[in-house]
Amino acid sequence: xxxxxxxxxxxxxxxxxxxxxxxxxxxxxxxxxxxxxxxxxxxxxxxxxxxxxxxxxxxxxxxxxxxxxxxxxxxxxxxxxxxxxxxxxxxxxxxxxxxxxxxxxxxxxxxxxxxxxxxxxxxxxxxxxxxxxxxxxxxxxxxxxxxxxxxxxxxxxxxxxxxxxxxxxxxxxxxxxxxxxxxxxxxxxxxxxxxxxxxxxxxxxxxxxxxxxxxxxxxxxxxxxxxxxxxxxxxxxxxxxxxxxxxxxxxxxxxxxxxxxxxxxxxxxxxxxxxxxxxxxxxxxxxxxxxxxxxxxxxxxxxxxxxxxxxxxxxxxxxxxxxxxxxxxxxxxxxxxxxxxxxxxxxxxxxxxxxxxxxxxxxxxxxxxxxxxxxxxxxxxxxxxxxxxxxxxxxxxxxxxxxxxxxxxxxxxxxxxxxxxxxxxxxxx
Amino acid sequence: xxxxxxxxxxxxxxxxxxxxxxxxxxxxxxxxxxxxxxxxxxxxxxxxxxxxxxxxxxxxxxxxxxxxxxxxxxxxxxxxxxxxxxxxxxxxxxxxxxxxxxxxxxxxxxxxxxxxxxxxxxxxxxxxxxxxxxxxxxxxxxxxxxxxxxxxxxxxxxxxxxxxxxxxxxxxxxxxxxxxxxxxxxxxxxxxxxxxxxxxxxxxxxxxxxxxxxxxxxxxxxxxxxxxxxxxxxxxxxxxxxxxxxxxxxxxxxxxxxxxxxxxxxxxxxxxxxxxxxxxxxxxxxxxxxxxxxxxxxxxxxxxxxxxxxxxxxxxxxxxxxxxxxxxxxxxxxxxxxxxxxxxxxxxxxxxxxxxxxxxxxxxxxxxxxxxxxxxxxxxxxxxxxxxxxxxxxxxxxxxxxxxxxxxxxxxxxxxxxxxxxxxxxxxx
Numbered sequence: 051x052x053x054x055x056x057x058x059x060x061x062x063x064x065x066x067x068x069x070x071x072x073x074x075x076x077x078x079x080x081x082x083x084x085x086x087x088x089x090x091x092x093x094x095x096x097x098x099x100x101x102x103x104x105x106x107x108x109x110x111x112x113x114x115x116x117x118x119x120x121x122x123x124x125x126x127x128x129x130x131x132x133x134x135x136x137x138x139x140x141x142x143x144x145x146x147x148x149x150x151x152x153x154x155x156x157x158x159x160x161x162x163x164x165x166x167x168x169x170x171x172x173x174x175x176x177x178x179x180x181x182x183x184x185x186x187x188x189x190x191x192x193x194x195x196x197x198x199x200x201x202x203x204x205x206x207x208x209x210x211x212x213x214x215x216x217x218x219x220x221x222x223x224x225x226x227x228x229x230x231x232x233x234x235x236x237x238x239x240x241x242x243x244x245x246x247x248x249x250x251x252x253x254x255x256x257x258x259x260x261x262x263x264x265x266x267x268x269x270x271x272x273x274x275x276x277x278x279x280x281x282x283x284x285x286x287x288x289x290x291x292x293x294x295x296x297x298x299x300x301x302x303x304x305x306x307x308x309x310x311x312x313x314x315x316x317x318x319x320x321x322x323x324x325x326x327x328x329x330x331x332x333x334x335x336x337x338x339x340x341x342x343x344x345x346x347x348x349x350x351x352x353x354x355x356x357x358x359x360x361x362x363x364x365x366x367x368x369x370x371x372x373x374x375x376x377x378x379x380x381x382x383x384x385x386x387x388x389x390x391x392x393x394x395x396x397x398x399x400x401x402x403x404x405x406x407x408x409x410x411x412x413x414x415x416x417x418x419x420x421x422x423x424x425x426x427x428x429x430x431x432x433x434x435x436x437x438x439x440x441x442x443x444x445x446x447x448x449x450x451x452x453x454x455x456x457x458x459x460x461x462x463x464x465x466x467x468x469x470x471x472x473x474x475x476x477x478x479x
Numbered sequence: 480x481x482x483x484x485x486x487x488x489x490x491x492x493x494x495x496x497x498x499x500x501x502x503x504x505x506x507x508x509x510x511x512x513x514x515x516x517x518x519x520x521x522x523x524x525x526x527x528x529x530x531x532x533x534x535x536x537x538x539x540x541x542x543x544x545x546x547x548x549x550x551x552x553x554x555x556x557x558x559x560x561x562x563x564x565x566x567x568x569x570x571x572x573x574x575x576x577x578x579x580x581x582x583x584x585x586x587x588x589x590x591x592x593x594x595x596x597x598x599x600x601x602x603x604x605x606x607x608x609x610x611x612x613x614x615x616x617x618x619x620x621x622x623x624x625x626x627x628x629x630x631x632x633x634x635x636x637x638x639x640x641x642x643x644x645x646x647x648x649x650x651x652x653x654x655x656x657x658x659x660x661x662x663x664x665x666x667x668x669x670x671x672x673x674x675x676x677x678x679x680x681x682x683x684x685x686x687x688x689x690x691x692x693x694x695x696x697x698x699x700x701x702x703x704x705x706x707x708x709x710x711x712x713x714x715x716x717x718x719x720x721x722x723x724x725x726x727x728x729x730x731x732x733x734x735x736x737x738x739x740x741x742x743x744x745x746x747x748x749x750x751x752x753x754x755x756x757x758x759x760x761x762x763x764x765x766x767x768x769x770x771x772x773x774x775x776x777x778x779x780x781x782x783x784x785x786x787x788x789x790x791x792x793x794x795x796x797x798x799x800x801x802x803x804x805x806x807x808x809x810x811x812x813x814x815x816x817x818x819x820x821x822x823x824x825x826x827x828x829x830x831x832x833x834x835x836x837x838x839x840x841x842x843x844x845x846x847x848x849x850x851x852x853x854x855x856x857x858x859x860x861x862x863x864x865x866x867x868x869x870x871x872x873x874x875x876x877x878x879x880x881x882x883x884x885x886x887x888x889x890x891x892x893x894x895x896x897x898x899x900x901x902x903x904x905x906x907x908x
Contacts, residue, residue: 096552104547115761117540118533120726123525123719134726164593164751171750175644210749215604217646290552297549297563297756320639321600322593326755327726332544 090462090469093436095245095414097457100294103370110361111339113332120327134324135162142337143302146292147279149344150368151403152269154281158304159311162325163318166267166288166301171210172321173284173303174237176313177261178219181235194218198225199239200254201444202246202417202451204265207239224444230257241265243274246443246453247395248413250274267291272371274411275400283307289333291414293340293367294457300325300333340367368404375412378456381467382416389473391422416454426452433469519891519898522865524674524843526886529723532799539789540768542761549756563753564591571766572731575721576708578773579797579833581698583710587733588740591754592747595696595717595730600639601750602713602732603666605742606690607648610664623647627654628668629683630873631675631846631880633694636668653873659686670694672703675872675882676824677842679703696720701800703840704829712736718762720843722769722796723886729754729762769796797833804841807885810896811845818902820851845883855881862898 104111125136139162144155163169178195194217199207201224211221219237222228230236240262242251253262264282268274268291285304290296305311318324343366365373386392397411418437420426430437430452440451454466533540554565568591573584592598607624623646628636630653640650648666651657659665669691671680682691693714697703699721714733719725734740747753772795794802815821826840847866849855859866859881869880885892 094552098551101547101550104545104550108545108547111546112543114541114543116533116537117765118530118537121530121533121723122527123523123725134728164755167749168751179644206749213746213749215608215646217644294550296552299563299751299753299755317642320596320635320642322597322728323725324728326593326728326758328757328761329755332757336546 085465087434088465089434089436090458090466091436092455092458092462092466093438093453095291095455095457097290097294097296097414098459099374099457099463100367100371101459103365103367104294106364107339111336113335115328115331120331123323125324125327134319134327136327136330136334139330139334139337142334142341143287145341146337147304149341150271150276151279152271152276153266153285153287153304154279155304158306159308161303161305161311161314161318162330163301163303164322164325165290165299166265166286166303167206167210168322169286169301169303169314170207170263170265171214172314172317173263173286173305173310174211174219175216175317176310177237177263177284178216179313180310181237181259181261182218194220196220196222196228196230196236197239198222198228198236198255199241200225200251202244202440202447203239203444204241204245205438205442224446225254228255230255230259233258235259235261238262239265241267243268243411243413246415246438246451247417248274248397248411248415249395250411268414270371271368271402271404271409272375272412273414275402275409276404277400278403284310289336293336294371295333295336298329298333300329343367372405372409372412375414375456376410378463379410379412379416382456382470385467385470386418389470391420391473393419393421412456414455414457416456418452418454419448420450420452423450425449429473433473435466435469514894516863517894518863518865519887519895520865521884521887521891521895522867522882524720524884524886526719526723526725526843527888528803528886528892529796529800530888532794532796533723535793536768536789540764542764544757544760549760552752554753554756563748563756565756565759565763568759568763568766571763571770572716574770575766576733578770579700579705580708581700581705581833582695582714582716582733583708584733587735588737590732590734590740590743590747591759592730592732593751593754594719594728595694595715595732596635596639597751598715598730598732598743599636599692599694600643601743601746602692602715602734602739603640604645604647604746605739606666606692606713607645608742609739610666610688610690611647623649625649625651625657625659625665626668627651627657627665627684628670629654629680631673631869631876632668632873633670633674634867634871653875654683657684659684659688662687664688664690667691668694670696672697672840672842675844675867675880676846677702677826677840677844678824679840697843699800700797700831700833700838701804701841702843704831704838705833706829707832713739718765722765723800724762724765727758727762729758772796801834801838801841804843804885805839807892808839808841808845811885811899814896814899815847818899820849820902822848822850841885843884843886845885847881847883848877849879849881852879854878858902862902864895864898 123134125134140160143160147153147155163172174197181195197211197219208221225238236257236259238253238255238260240251240253243249244251245268264280264285266280266285267288269280270292283306286301288301289298303314305314343361383394386394395417399408399410402409420429423429426449427439437452437454440447440449552563554563569589572589576582576584592601603626610624626640626648637650654667665686665688667682667684667689669680669682672678673680674697693709693711695709695714696717697720698709712735715730717730718727732743734743772790812823815823824846828837828839831838849858852858855878856868866881866883869876869878
């Protein structure tokens, strides 16, 4: 091979361009010939609606990582930090929560993991081993700690726990029907706003030996009014639902108790050593931008003729998210009302401390009930729309329900509405 | 706050500089006043010796990720790829193995995870649930599958398994003393070259119901002669020990059997959805560079006066790694010989197919025996050197042994040698 050819080859080989995003809503042709046969996947909560927002900030929020950076496991020289967590990441997480006012972080431990899905299992293990100890005085009990969540519950909980086959805990399903014996230990998972139905939730089991874990992935102002800073023992959040960066797999737990935090860190250490530093680095950049935008933009008045930093020109990500979701919900509700056989949950508006005005809940998922058929998938399959069937969210949840992601890109969402509209002329009753 | 101040603030806040690396050997002052009291941490296998290599390639191998990139969970539009693995990453892994000749990847499944530590547990679970099925005809058996590894074994295996408390398998320690009953199932872990002692290994248990998992983290030409491409059912590798990028937490398994691969993918999906895409993206860039360097540089002869791409100017990473480790081992052996009371394992040289010449094993860890004391840590503590004591590597391993990382930065390694030299004048017998 000639040098020139080689050089070209090198450039080609080393040019790892990112080609894998469903990035750009605008490049999709709404009228493409294939659209009629295109299977619209609204089954998973892939938050691609955020792509067009971040597109405008591509340069402001890009990160560059050089070959020799982020090599070491250790984040800094202090032995205490061998755990592999960037102090900048923790600080950015705390700043965003302070700015939004959705969670107390002062004096709390922030523990990062590969998505909140990993942290869910890590927190469960820490809580289960801790309540086994507390309740029995020793760790000798071999009974598995029951884990419950009110139906409809996020389908992942059951599936993840069942595949894990832990001897520490076991999935026992619906919290509404669960009755703990005397002061026996249990763990209740509270997802608020709830996935799939968007409702605000509180614990339902009244037992003395119970501990509660809060999955607050959707407790952000784009989805629901922020009424007060959440202040619970264990709270889970994820970048996926905060800013839309799902590919980074960056989640965090906010933990009150030092012993639980220690157990969780030890597990993270023993399973993954720490989460990917490239991901932490990028999450830090994104979260810092979001915090800056909301900390300063509200009282910034640029003098005439002065350069206005991009930070202050652009809509905040929570405003964007809420605006898009509110538009989508409005359109969906209008169609559902016209069709008549479908129904959606209703939410009362609440005063959002973050937006400083009343806002409506516009959840990340629509929990759609079809009143006239036994199996709502019959309809969605006809319409070539992939959704998640009600029974995945609990054994007593009717298959008349389906969960539909509201977070996809414009193209898919519009096609979904279009196909749903056609239902009015179909035989449904 | 004035606009100018705000702008400065913004720049400061958004400028997430990477300050956490023990990056630059050259900035360390060998004669600093603090050196005498400095605790040298050679306990963990942090591969910071690679920093100065990559420093020279900072610009050639940097990656930039824009705000709107890597947002989606999905890597491309095909449903089959929802698993969250970049095809480019898989291809780069396969290319490097082809170029090095250390593992067969044709027709194999490559599964990425958050470091090989996560994949170790994921693979164990897949193998354990599979052998339980195979052996009993059904999955009804509740017996835990024994997992063993010949002593001295990598201390992580026992610790990770014990904290996990799986009902699928249990740690049963030393493979040398393990006797499986009739054709009962078991899993043997074979680490080759072995951590801590650098020896090449084969399975030691002779049982009919057994399966073997190979941890080949150190089967790279910088550590040991590559004698043939490894071709086993389940093999684990990690970027940490391949190129030194430990902070990325990128590991991969190479799996022969489709069912095992499916089980592993499902678990990854259910615990983390996929590994961090920023990490995959960067690993791809680094691995592609390494493959290019070795694929082309050997037969490249630049014409006079022509620009020579950096790719061809620079020593390959495996040459660099082997050169540095060989120098360190030589120095260490010289001191150990002089002192007399310590000993190191000996390795016969082997023909390395990759380097196309005989090379010696220069393992990532030195497995040091102190012949005159019961507890080798007595000595290392006096010398303010943190190492890992022999008993961590198995219950019958003597505390006369310590494991010392050979992969740290120059400064720490030189200080280690200096302090070790002082032993000659100390009372040891």
